Amino acid sequence: MSTPEEIKEDRAFNRSMMVKLIVVAAAMFGFGFALVPMYRAICSITGINNLVQRDVGAREAKNTQVDTSRKISIEFDANARGPLQFKPEQNTLDVHPGEVMTVMYEVTNQQSRTVQAQAIPSYAPMQATEYFKKIECFCFTQQTLKPNETRRMPVVFVVDPKLPKDVKTITLSYTFFELTAPASVSRSGI
Secondary structure, three states: OOOHHHHHHHHHHHHHHHHHHHHHHHHHHHHHHHHHHHHHHHHHHHOOOOOOOOOOOHHHHOOOOOOOOOOEEEEEEEEEEOOEEEEEOOOEEEEOOOOEEEEEEEEEEOOOOOEEEEEEEEEEOHHHHHHEEEEEEHHHOOEEEOOOOEEEEEEEEEEOOOOOOOOOEEEEEEEEEEOOOOOOOOOOOO
16 A cells, blocks of 8 residues: 555656646647648748649740740640549640640539539659749639539640750649538548
């Protein structure tokens, strides 16, 4: 059997441990809460993960000289996740570097409910990413599609004439996905 002094020491130890655990839990919550702004700041500083922002310098690229001595084949790809049907109106386009071009994509909400969606672009080859400048793009903002709505959306772009000469084809691929699934969709199968 413990003495009253040992019991007192155990209680003091337990209180001390409880305070330490509460402080650690609060610090972990604060760190988790701060991760999103820290991530955004790091991405902004390093230029990482800026795929849905207007391309820096794209407005100035409008005034570049068109390099008519070569053509670049641009391939357009579209993928949809969720209740969306999504496709480019044309699959390929030949452009001269420096030439401002527009291509249209079509998205259809196949549901009888409003859908919030976002498109995320990707490029191939990877080295072409810095030379493909989007001036206007539906991927810059979230899209709200009404029930059964079909919408045509433009991508206005220019390929920088500084694109390495060995790159002859660029693939622009979008994945369009619903941002929030309705509450009635079960996640138990995941």
